[in-house]
Amino acid sequence: MPYTCYLDAFSGISGDMLVGALADAGAGEQPIVEAIDSLGTGAVVSFEKVKRNGIGATKYHVRAEETHVHRHLPHIVRMIEKAAIAESARHNAIAVFRRLGQAEAEVHQVPIEKVHFHEVGAADSIADIVGACVAFDQLEVANIVCSPLNVGSGTVKTEHGLLPVPAPATALLLKNAPVYSRGPALELTTPTGAALAATLAQSFGVLPPMKVARVGYGAGGYDLTDQANVLRVLVGEPTGADEALAVSVIEANLDDLNPQVLAYTTERLMEFGALDVALTPIVMKKGRPGNLLRVIARPEDREALAQIVFAETSTLGLRIYPAERRVQSRSWTEVETQYGRVRVKVSSEGSYAPEYEDCRKLARESGVALKTIIAEANFAYLNRTR
Secondary structure: EEEEEEOOOOOOOHHHHHHHHHHHHHOOOOHHHHHHOOOOOOOOEEEEEEEEEEEEEEEEEEEEOOOOOEOHHOOOHHHHHHOOOOOOHHHHHHHHHHHHHHHHHOOOOOOHHOOOOOOOOOOHHOOOOOOOOHHHOOEEEEEEOOOOOEEEEEEEEHHHHHHOOOHHHHHHOOOOOOOEEOOOOOOOOOOOHHHHHHHHOOOOOOOOEEEEEEEEEEEOOOOOOOOEEEEEEEEEOOOOOEEEEEEEEEEEEEOOOOOOHHHHHHHHHHHOOEEEEEEEEEHHHHOOEEEEEEEEHHHHHHHHHHHHHHOOOOOOOOOOEEEEEEEEEEEEEEEEOEEEEEEEEEOOOOOOEEHHHHHHHHHHHOOOHHHHHHHHHHHHHHHOOO
Protein backbone atom coordinates (compact mmCIF):
# COMPACT_ATOMS: atom_id res chain seq x y z
CA MET A 1 0.00 0.00 0.00
CA PRO A 2 1.65 3.30 -1.09
CA TYR A 3 1.44 5.90 1.68
CA THR A 4 1.62 9.68 1.90
CA CYS A 5 4.01 11.25 4.41
CA TYR A 6 3.56 14.80 5.68
CA LEU A 7 6.63 16.57 7.10
CA ASP A 8 5.47 19.06 9.74
CA ALA A 9 8.55 21.28 10.01
CA PHE A 10 7.23 23.82 12.54
CA SER A 11 10.65 23.71 14.25
CA GLY A 12 12.68 23.23 11.08
CA ILE A 13 14.18 20.11 9.58
CA SER A 14 17.57 18.43 9.67
CA GLY A 15 18.71 15.05 8.43
CA ASP A 16 18.90 13.48 11.88
CA MET A 17 15.47 14.86 12.84
CA LEU A 18 13.94 13.29 9.74
CA VAL A 19 15.49 9.85 10.31
CA GLY A 20 14.47 9.97 13.98
CA ALA A 21 10.88 10.94 13.10
CA LEU A 22 10.53 8.16 10.51
CA ALA A 23 11.93 5.60 12.96
CA ASP A 24 9.54 6.91 15.62
CA ALA A 25 6.71 6.36 13.12
CA GLY A 26 7.66 2.71 12.69
CA ALA A 27 10.49 2.47 10.16
CA GLY A 28 12.76 -0.44 11.05
CA GLU A 29 15.80 0.72 13.01
CA GLN A 30 17.90 -2.37 12.25
CA PRO A 31 17.60 -2.04 8.44
CA ILE A 32 18.78 1.58 8.78
CA VAL A 33 21.74 0.49 10.93
CA GLU A 34 22.68 -2.20 8.40
CA ALA A 35 22.34 0.21 5.48
CA ILE A 36 24.73 2.70 7.11
CA ASP A 37 27.20 -0.08 7.92
CA SER A 38 27.23 -1.11 4.23
CA LEU A 39 28.38 2.38 3.18
CA GLY A 40 31.81 1.80 4.68
CA THR A 41 32.16 5.31 6.12
CA GLY A 42 32.99 4.05 9.59
CA ALA A 43 29.93 5.78 11.03
CA VAL A 44 27.94 4.01 13.74
CA VAL A 45 24.29 4.94 14.19
CA SER A 46 21.85 4.38 17.05
CA PHE A 47 18.42 5.51 18.25
CA GLU A 48 17.41 6.93 21.62
CA LYS A 49 14.03 7.82 23.13
CA VAL A 50 14.18 11.39 24.45
CA LYS A 51 11.87 14.29 25.28
CA ARG A 52 11.82 17.77 23.79
CA ASN A 53 9.83 20.25 25.85
CA GLY A 54 7.72 17.38 27.19
CA ILE A 55 7.12 15.66 23.82
CA GLY A 56 8.44 12.11 23.46
CA ALA A 57 10.65 11.76 20.38
CA THR A 58 13.38 9.62 18.83
CA LYS A 59 16.92 11.00 18.56
CA TYR A 60 19.04 9.59 15.74
CA HIS A 61 22.72 9.52 16.72
CA VAL A 62 25.60 9.22 14.28
CA ARG A 63 29.07 8.59 15.70
CA ALA A 64 32.04 9.00 13.38
CA GLU A 65 35.72 9.76 13.87
CA GLU A 66 36.81 13.33 13.21
CA THR A 67 38.33 13.60 9.75
CA HIS A 68 39.41 16.39 7.43
CA VAL A 69 38.83 14.28 4.33
CA HIS A 70 36.82 16.24 1.74
CA ARG A 71 34.66 14.04 -0.44
CA HIS A 72 33.54 14.94 -3.94
CA LEU A 73 30.16 14.08 -5.41
CA PRO A 74 31.42 11.20 -7.65
CA HIS A 75 32.98 9.54 -4.59
CA ILE A 76 29.77 9.80 -2.59
CA VAL A 77 27.70 8.47 -5.51
CA ARG A 78 29.99 5.42 -5.80
CA MET A 79 29.61 4.76 -2.07
CA ILE A 80 25.83 4.83 -2.33
CA GLU A 81 25.81 2.69 -5.47
CA LYS A 82 27.74 -0.05 -3.64
CA ALA A 83 25.61 0.11 -0.47
CA ALA A 84 23.24 -2.75 0.42
CA ILE A 85 20.01 -0.77 0.08
CA ALA A 86 16.86 -0.95 -2.06
CA GLU A 87 17.07 0.59 -5.52
CA SER A 88 14.44 3.24 -4.72
CA ALA A 89 16.38 4.36 -1.64
CA ARG A 90 19.61 4.41 -3.65
CA HIS A 91 18.02 6.53 -6.40
CA ASN A 92 16.59 9.02 -3.90
CA ALA A 93 19.81 9.34 -1.88
CA ILE A 94 21.85 10.07 -5.01
CA ALA A 95 19.25 12.62 -6.15
CA VAL A 96 19.46 14.42 -2.79
CA PHE A 97 23.25 14.66 -2.98
CA ARG A 98 23.12 15.92 -6.56
CA ARG A 99 20.66 18.63 -5.50
CA LEU A 100 22.90 19.55 -2.60
CA GLY A 101 25.94 19.58 -4.88
CA GLN A 102 24.24 21.95 -7.30
CA ALA A 103 23.48 24.38 -4.48
CA GLU A 104 27.03 24.24 -3.10
CA ALA A 105 28.45 24.70 -6.61
CA GLU A 106 26.34 27.80 -7.17
CA VAL A 107 27.26 29.28 -3.79
CA HIS A 108 31.01 28.76 -4.33
CA GLN A 109 30.95 29.38 -8.10
CA VAL A 110 32.73 26.13 -8.99
CA PRO A 111 31.78 23.13 -11.18
CA ILE A 112 29.69 20.57 -9.31
CA GLU A 113 32.43 17.92 -9.73
CA LYS A 114 34.86 20.12 -7.80
CA VAL A 115 32.59 20.82 -4.83
CA HIS A 116 34.17 19.70 -1.56
CA PHE A 117 31.44 18.17 0.59
CA HIS A 118 33.12 19.25 3.80
CA GLU A 119 30.02 19.44 6.01
CA VAL A 120 27.33 17.68 3.98
CA GLY A 121 29.72 15.00 2.71
CA ALA A 122 30.90 14.06 6.18
CA ALA A 123 30.04 10.60 7.42
CA ASP A 124 27.22 11.84 9.62
CA SER A 125 25.46 13.68 6.79
CA ILE A 126 25.82 10.70 4.44
CA ALA A 127 24.25 8.61 7.20
CA ASP A 128 21.43 11.14 7.55
CA ILE A 129 20.52 11.19 3.86
CA VAL A 130 20.84 7.47 3.23
CA GLY A 131 19.08 6.72 6.53
CA ALA A 132 16.13 8.92 5.61
CA CYS A 133 15.78 7.37 2.15
CA VAL A 134 15.92 3.85 3.60
CA ALA A 135 13.32 4.80 6.23
CA PHE A 136 10.92 6.18 3.60
CA ASP A 137 11.31 2.91 1.73
CA GLN A 138 10.63 0.94 4.92
CA LEU A 139 7.36 2.82 5.44
CA GLU A 140 6.33 2.38 1.77
CA VAL A 141 6.02 6.13 1.30
CA ALA A 142 5.17 7.04 -2.30
CA ASN A 143 4.21 10.70 -1.85
CA ILE A 144 5.82 13.32 0.40
CA VAL A 145 4.29 16.70 1.25
CA CYS A 146 6.17 19.24 3.36
CA SER A 147 4.78 22.09 5.44
CA PRO A 148 6.17 25.63 5.15
CA LEU A 149 9.63 25.48 6.72
CA ASN A 150 10.72 27.32 9.85
CA VAL A 151 14.31 28.18 8.94
CA GLY A 152 15.24 29.90 12.20
CA SER A 153 17.21 33.15 12.42
CA GLY A 154 20.48 34.66 13.58
CA THR A 155 23.80 33.25 12.41
CA VAL A 156 25.47 29.86 12.12
CA LYS A 157 29.16 29.00 12.47
CA THR A 158 30.58 27.15 9.43
CA GLU A 159 33.96 26.36 7.88
CA HIS A 160 33.50 29.60 5.94
CA GLY A 161 33.02 31.61 9.12
CA LEU A 162 29.86 33.11 10.55
CA LEU A 163 26.98 33.08 8.06
CA PRO A 164 23.39 34.33 8.24
CA VAL A 165 20.47 31.92 8.72
CA PRO A 166 19.34 30.42 6.43
CA ALA A 167 22.83 29.49 5.25
CA PRO A 168 23.55 30.28 1.58
CA ALA A 169 23.13 26.68 0.38
CA THR A 170 19.93 26.30 2.42
CA ALA A 171 18.49 29.48 0.90
CA LEU A 172 19.19 28.21 -2.63
CA LEU A 173 17.74 24.78 -1.92
CA LEU A 174 14.53 26.33 -0.63
CA LYS A 175 14.01 28.62 -3.62
CA ASN A 176 10.25 28.69 -4.41
CA ALA A 177 9.45 26.81 -1.19
CA PRO A 178 7.36 28.56 1.52
CA VAL A 179 9.59 29.53 4.47
CA TYR A 180 9.34 31.68 7.58
CA SER A 181 11.29 32.49 10.75
CA ARG A 182 9.93 31.99 14.26
CA GLY A 183 11.44 31.11 17.61
CA PRO A 184 15.00 31.33 18.93
CA ALA A 185 17.92 32.76 16.96
CA LEU A 186 19.20 29.38 15.78
CA GLU A 187 19.62 27.48 12.52
CA LEU A 188 16.49 25.30 12.56
CA THR A 189 16.65 24.10 8.94
CA THR A 190 20.05 22.74 7.88
CA PRO A 191 21.40 22.29 4.34
CA THR A 192 20.94 18.52 4.66
CA GLY A 193 17.35 18.89 5.85
CA ALA A 194 16.61 21.43 3.12
CA ALA A 195 18.07 19.13 0.46
CA LEU A 196 15.94 16.20 1.63
CA ALA A 197 12.75 18.30 1.65
CA ALA A 198 13.45 20.09 -1.63
CA THR A 199 14.34 16.89 -3.48
CA LEU A 200 11.86 14.37 -2.12
CA ALA A 201 8.73 16.44 -1.40
CA GLN A 202 6.31 16.51 -4.32
CA SER A 203 4.70 19.65 -2.91
CA PHE A 204 4.70 22.14 -0.02
CA GLY A 205 1.59 23.22 1.86
CA VAL A 206 -0.91 22.24 4.50
CA LEU A 207 -1.67 18.71 5.65
CA PRO A 208 -3.12 16.78 2.68
CA PRO A 209 -6.31 14.69 2.99
CA MET A 210 -5.34 11.33 4.45
CA LYS A 211 -6.31 8.63 6.90
CA VAL A 212 -3.46 8.88 9.41
CA ALA A 213 -1.90 5.51 10.22
CA ARG A 214 1.35 6.51 11.95
CA VAL A 215 2.77 9.59 13.69
CA GLY A 216 6.40 10.07 14.62
CA TYR A 217 8.57 12.75 16.25
CA GLY A 218 12.27 13.25 15.51
CA ALA A 219 14.30 15.18 18.08
CA GLY A 220 16.60 18.05 17.21
CA GLY A 221 19.86 18.66 19.00
CA TYR A 222 18.56 21.50 21.21
CA ASP A 223 15.92 21.14 23.93
CA LEU A 224 14.27 24.56 23.64
CA THR A 225 12.11 26.15 26.31
CA ASP A 226 9.52 27.90 24.13
CA GLN A 227 8.84 25.18 21.57
CA ALA A 228 9.25 21.44 21.16
CA ASN A 229 12.31 21.12 18.93
CA VAL A 230 11.00 18.18 16.93
CA LEU A 231 10.06 17.30 13.38
CA ARG A 232 6.69 15.58 13.19
CA VAL A 233 5.79 13.15 10.42
CA LEU A 234 2.28 11.89 9.70
CA VAL A 235 1.99 8.82 7.49
CA GLY A 236 -1.31 7.64 6.07
CA GLU A 237 -3.46 6.61 3.15
CA PRO A 238 -4.76 9.27 0.76
CA THR A 239 -8.53 9.57 1.16
CA GLY A 240 -9.53 11.36 -2.03
CA ALA A 241 -11.34 13.89 0.15
CA ASP A 242 -11.34 17.63 -0.44
CA GLU A 243 -7.95 19.00 -1.38
CA ALA A 244 -6.45 21.45 1.14
CA LEU A 245 -4.20 24.18 -0.21
CA ALA A 246 -2.20 26.88 1.54
CA VAL A 247 -2.85 30.21 -0.18
CA SER A 248 -2.02 33.88 0.29
CA VAL A 249 -4.77 36.50 0.23
CA ILE A 250 -3.81 39.94 -1.10
CA GLU A 251 -6.21 42.83 -0.44
CA ALA A 252 -6.41 46.53 -1.18
CA ASN A 253 -9.12 49.19 -0.72
CA LEU A 254 -9.44 51.41 -3.82
CA ASP A 255 -11.55 54.59 -4.06
CA ASP A 256 -9.92 56.63 -6.83
CA LEU A 257 -9.55 54.27 -9.77
CA ASN A 258 -11.20 54.18 -13.19
CA PRO A 259 -13.42 51.04 -13.52
CA GLN A 260 -11.68 50.27 -16.81
CA VAL A 261 -8.35 50.08 -14.98
CA LEU A 262 -9.88 47.81 -12.36
CA ALA A 263 -11.14 45.43 -15.05
CA TYR A 264 -7.74 45.41 -16.75
CA THR A 265 -5.96 44.75 -13.43
CA THR A 266 -8.23 41.77 -12.80
CA GLU A 267 -7.34 40.33 -16.22
CA ARG A 268 -3.61 40.83 -15.61
CA LEU A 269 -3.75 39.13 -12.22
CA MET A 270 -5.50 36.08 -13.67
CA GLU A 271 -3.00 35.90 -16.54
CA PHE A 272 -0.13 35.83 -14.04
CA GLY A 273 -1.48 32.92 -12.01
CA ALA A 274 -4.00 34.26 -9.50
CA LEU A 275 -6.36 31.50 -8.36
CA ASP A 276 -9.20 34.01 -8.09
CA VAL A 277 -9.75 37.77 -8.18
CA ALA A 278 -12.83 39.54 -6.78
CA LEU A 279 -14.03 43.15 -6.59
CA THR A 280 -16.51 44.03 -3.82
CA PRO A 281 -18.22 47.46 -3.59
CA ILE A 282 -17.53 49.09 -0.21
CA VAL A 283 -18.08 52.45 1.49
CA MET A 284 -14.78 53.91 2.63
CA LYS A 285 -13.83 56.79 4.94
CA LYS A 286 -15.57 60.13 4.37
CA GLY A 287 -18.46 58.20 2.82
CA ARG A 288 -16.66 57.64 -0.47
CA PRO A 289 -17.69 54.58 -2.53
CA GLY A 290 -14.84 52.25 -3.40
CA ASN A 291 -13.90 48.67 -4.19
CA LEU A 292 -12.19 45.95 -2.19
CA LEU A 293 -9.77 44.11 -4.48
CA ARG A 294 -9.10 40.60 -3.18
CA VAL A 295 -6.61 38.25 -4.84
CA ILE A 296 -6.16 34.58 -3.92
CA ALA A 297 -2.66 33.42 -4.81
CA ARG A 298 -0.37 30.46 -4.45
CA PRO A 299 2.34 31.33 -1.89
CA GLU A 300 5.04 31.15 -4.56
CA ASP A 301 3.12 33.67 -6.75
CA ARG A 302 2.39 36.13 -3.93
CA GLU A 303 5.17 38.64 -4.55
CA ALA A 304 4.71 38.77 -8.33
CA LEU A 305 0.96 39.36 -7.98
CA ALA A 306 1.48 41.99 -5.27
CA GLN A 307 3.77 43.89 -7.63
CA ILE A 308 1.08 43.80 -10.33
CA VAL A 309 -1.42 45.37 -7.90
CA PHE A 310 1.08 48.12 -7.06
CA ALA A 311 1.92 48.72 -10.73
CA GLU A 312 -1.63 48.74 -12.10
CA THR A 313 -3.58 50.45 -9.30
CA SER A 314 -3.25 53.58 -7.19
CA THR A 315 -2.88 51.79 -3.87
CA LEU A 316 0.07 52.57 -1.62
CA GLY A 317 -0.36 49.54 0.65
CA LEU A 318 -1.58 45.95 0.69
CA ARG A 319 -2.83 43.47 3.27
CA ILE A 320 -1.33 40.01 2.79
CA TYR A 321 -2.24 37.07 5.00
CA PRO A 322 -2.17 33.26 4.80
CA ALA A 323 -5.34 31.21 4.41
CA GLU A 324 -6.39 27.67 3.63
CA ARG A 325 -8.33 26.83 0.48
CA ARG A 326 -10.44 23.68 0.32
CA VAL A 327 -11.12 22.31 -3.15
CA GLN A 328 -13.28 19.31 -3.93
CA SER A 329 -11.65 16.62 -6.06
CA ARG A 330 -13.14 16.79 -9.52
CA SER A 331 -13.05 15.24 -12.97
CA TRP A 332 -14.06 16.12 -16.51
CA THR A 333 -16.47 14.46 -18.89
CA GLU A 334 -17.95 15.49 -22.26
CA VAL A 335 -21.53 15.57 -23.52
CA GLU A 336 -22.95 15.98 -27.01
CA THR A 337 -25.62 18.61 -27.62
CA GLN A 338 -27.35 19.50 -30.87
CA TYR A 339 -25.04 22.52 -31.05
CA GLY A 340 -21.77 20.69 -30.38
CA ARG A 341 -19.64 19.09 -27.69
CA VAL A 342 -19.40 20.59 -24.16
CA ARG A 343 -17.09 19.64 -21.32
CA VAL A 344 -18.71 19.19 -17.91
CA LYS A 345 -16.87 19.51 -14.59
CA VAL A 346 -18.03 16.94 -12.00
CA SER A 347 -17.15 17.11 -8.28
CA SER A 348 -16.56 14.16 -5.96
CA GLU A 349 -19.90 14.98 -4.29
CA GLY A 350 -21.80 14.75 -7.58
CA SER A 351 -22.20 18.46 -8.36
CA TYR A 352 -21.65 19.36 -12.00
CA ALA A 353 -21.34 22.42 -14.24
CA PRO A 354 -20.94 22.84 -18.02
CA GLU A 355 -17.70 24.59 -18.97
CA TYR A 356 -18.54 28.23 -19.62
CA GLU A 357 -15.98 28.79 -22.38
CA ASP A 358 -17.31 25.79 -24.36
CA CYS A 359 -20.88 27.05 -24.05
CA ARG A 360 -19.83 30.58 -24.95
CA LYS A 361 -18.04 29.35 -28.09
CA LEU A 362 -21.05 27.34 -29.25
CA ALA A 363 -23.40 30.28 -28.56
CA ARG A 364 -21.28 32.58 -30.74
CA GLU A 365 -20.96 30.02 -33.53
CA SER A 366 -24.65 29.06 -33.60
CA GLY A 367 -26.27 32.38 -32.75
CA VAL A 368 -28.29 30.59 -30.04
CA ALA A 369 -28.66 32.23 -26.62
CA LEU A 370 -25.98 31.24 -24.11
CA LYS A 371 -28.59 30.22 -21.54
CA THR A 372 -30.03 27.76 -24.06
CA ILE A 373 -26.63 26.15 -24.68
CA ILE A 374 -26.06 25.79 -20.93
CA ALA A 375 -29.52 24.24 -20.47
CA GLU A 376 -28.87 21.79 -23.33
CA ALA A 377 -25.55 20.74 -21.77
CA ASN A 378 -27.18 20.22 -18.37
CA PHE A 379 -29.96 18.16 -19.97
CA ALA A 380 -27.45 16.03 -21.92
CA TYR A 381 -25.41 15.33 -18.77
CA LEU A 382 -28.48 14.38 -16.70
CA ASN A 383 -29.76 12.04 -19.42
CA ARG A 384 -26.37 10.33 -19.58
CA THR A 385 -26.19 9.71 -15.84
CA ARG A 386 -29.72 8.29 -15.41
